[in-house]
Amino acid sequence: MKTSLLSAFFTILKRDLTLALRTRSEITNPLLFFIIVTSLFPLAVSPEEKVLQTLAPGVIWVAALLATMLSLDSIFRSDFEDGALEQLLLSPHPISLLVLGKVIAHWLVTGVPLIILAPLLGILLYLPSDAMPALLATLALGTPVLSLVGAIGVALTVGLRRGGVLLSLLVLPLYIPVLIFASNAIATAAADLSIRGQLFFLAALLALALTLAPFAIAAALRISLR
Amino acid sequence: MWSFLHKLASPKHFYHFAGRLIPWLGWSTLLLMLAGLYTGLVVAPTDYQQGESYRIIYIHVPAAWMSMFVYMVMAGAGAIGLIWKIKMADIVASSAAPLGAAFTFLALVTGSLWGKPMWGTWWIWDARLTSELILLFLYLGFIALQSAIEDKRTAANACAVLALVGVVNIPIIHYSVEWWNTLHQGPTVTRFDKPAMDTSMLIPLMIMFFAFKLYFGLTVLMRARGEILERERNSTWVKQMVTESS
Amino acid sequence: MNEFFHMGGYAFYVWTSYGLALIILLWNVILPRQRQKQLLARLKRKFRQSPPQGNNQ
Numbered sequence: 001m002k003t004s005l006l007s008a009f010f011t012i013l014k015r016d017l018t019l020a021l022r023t024r025s026e027i028t029n030p031l032l033f034f035i036i037v038t039s040l041f042p043l044a045v046s047p048e049e050k051v052l053q054t055l056a057p058g059v060i061w062v063a064a065l066l067a068t069m070l071s072l073d074s075i076f077r078s079d080f081e082d083g084a085l086e087q088l089l090l091s092p093h094p095i096s097l098l099v100l101g102k103v104i105a106h107w108l109v110t111g112v113p114l115i116i117l118a119p120l121l122g123i124l125l126y127l128p129s130d131a132m133p134a135l136l137a138t139l140a141l142g143t144p145v146l147s148l149v150g151a152i153g154v155a156l157t158v159g160l161r162r163g164g165v166l167l168s169l170l171v172l173p174l175y176i177p178v179l180i181f182a183s184n185a186i187a188t189a190a191a192d193l194s195i196r197g198q199l200f201f202l203a204a205l206l207a208l209a210l211t212l213a214p215f216a217i218a219a220a221l222r223i224s225l226r
Numbered sequence: 227m228w229s230f231l232h233k234l235a236s237p238k239h240f241y242h243f244a245g246r247l248i249p250w251l252g253w254s255t256l257l258l259m260l261a262g263l264y265t266g267l268v269v270a271p272t273d274y275q276q277g278e279s280y281r282i283i284y285i286h287v288p289a290a291w292m293s294m295f296v297y298m299v300m301a302g303a304g305a306i307g308l309i310w311k312i313k314m315a316d317i318v319a320s321s322a323a324p325l326g327a328a329f330t331f332l333a334l335v336t337g338s339l340w341g342k343p344m345w346g347t348w349w350i351w352d353a354r355l356t357s358e359l360i361l362l363f364l365y366l367g368f369i370a371l372q373s374a375i376e377d378k379r380t381a382a383n384a385c386a387v388l389a390l391v392g393v394v395n396i397p398i399i400h401y402s403v404e405w406w407n408t409l410h411q412g413p414t415v416t417r418f419d420k421p422a423m424d425t426s427m428l429i430p431l432m433i434m435f436f437a438f439k440l441y442f443g444l445t446v447l448m449r450a451r452g453e454i455l456e457r458e459r460n461s462t463w464v465k466q467m468v469t470e471s472s
Numbered sequence: 473m474n475e476f477f478h479m480g481g482y483a484f485y486v487w488t489s490y491g492l493a494l495i496i497l498l499w500n501v502i503l504p505r506q507r508q509k510q511l512l513a514r515l516k517r518k519f520r521q522s523p524p525q526g527n528n529q
Contacts, residue, residue, distance in 0.1 A: 160374055170371060173367065174392075180405075216387060219387050
């Protein structure tokens with residue numbers, strides 16, 4: 001049976017979404033982590049409004065970053081274990097595109113809930129309401145980059161038995177530009193200044209990641225599964 | 227030229243060629259280092275602004291330059307190994323990684339040692355120091371990935387992909403850190419605007435720079451030779467070489 | 473001479489930098505040398521116990 005490239009792409013997207021929705025804990029656990037880590041900061045630093053306000057952008061973004069990283073393993077791990085990944089590599093379609101479908105599915109089940117939950121955490125940390133749109137915009141532009149870049153790291157470590165800590169070592173340094181621009185945009189928005197520059201930069205990062213990362217992921221998977 | 231390069235791609239020829247090159251590299255590195263030390267520590271005049279402390283520059287700046295250069299060498303060799311499947315390129319890439327990490331570490335520590343008398347603290351989140359720190363993380367990630375994968379060829383190829391991703395990212399990281407730094411630049415930090423350096427100060431820097439380059443060539447060849455011997459220990463040419471020399 | 477080692481009051485910073493550089497640079501030369509020697513010695517012992525075939529000494 002021959003399938004067109006587009007239908008193969010959507011089949012993979014749909015399959016991954018169905019699988020993720022079936023095992024809900026994989027979605028909810030990183031989210032719970034996101035909330036718990038963020039709520040630790042008022043307890044550890046100070047419950048004062050002024051202090052938390054200045055910390056809020058950084059704390060929310062660092063927590064989002066770590067939560068994404070914890071969920072990364074699920075992109076390829078179970079498919080690697082049951083052999084589905086090898087099947088994927090044998091497909092006649094370009095692997096980079098199929099892999100992109102998997103990454104988008106991952107983002108839909110981990111990134112999007114993160115964006116929905118973020119305003120709640122903003123309220124907990126007294127983020128001014130002016131900064132809320134900035135928080136949502138940076139998360140919307142930034143979390144796909146995290147998923148795409150993270151997927152490279154997962155593809156490189158998927159064949160290893162204990163890749164967890166190694167993955168964070170490989171991926172976290174690459175997350176730094178996103179972290180810098182996103183948290184700065186929120187802080188700037190809270191001070192009532194324009195954040196167009198930061199958003200443009202994040203959008204450029206997203207465009208770059210979207211075009212280059214799939215090839216790196218495909219190459220990494222081929223190496224890992226040899 | 228091509229046949230020479232082609233020969234170098236074979237571990238046996240590389241091993242012997244490097245063996246002949248190493249003494250030359252070793253002695254010229256030593257000579258240049260001594261010349262650099264003498265001109266840098268004795269001949270070069272005292273800086274009117276920073277006093278004698280500026281002499282750390284002769285270690286710090288070459289080490290920082292090398293930290294970037296070695297990453298490029300590593301990524302380039304990794305790419306060659308990945309595309310043309312040349313084993314020697316993989317070996318060079320893996321030999322370069324610990325050296326690059328060492329240069330980066332040296333640049334960081336000497337930067338901190340220079341910063342203490344100049345800025346009054348051991349560490350400031352200065353753009354260059356910060357991106358150097360991130361570069362060290364990238365090197366350590368590379369080394370960690372390499373040691374985590376048992377199969378040598380898989381490890382080399384995976385590391386090459388990681389290094390290439392790093393090459394795309396390094397400029398982005400560098401500029402984002404620079405931009406972030408200009409925003410957070412505190413008023414207490416005194417910046418030393420570097421006017422064009424006097425030639426008497428610049429010459430030792432150039433000498434040291436070439437000395438570091440040669441040193442890298444020397445150590446990367448030494449490491450590569452060790453790696454070749456380790457990987458090829460069951461091949462006939464190693465057996466012949468070892469038994470004939472005894 | 474004393475003045476040279478004094479480094480205008482910055483002796484600690486300057487000499488620590490240079491000392492550290494020396495240690496790191498030397499370490500990276502000595503370590504591979506050592507490894508090479510050990511490996512060669514090990515191989516020599518190994519081949520003496522079971523000389524490789526097709527090689528007439």
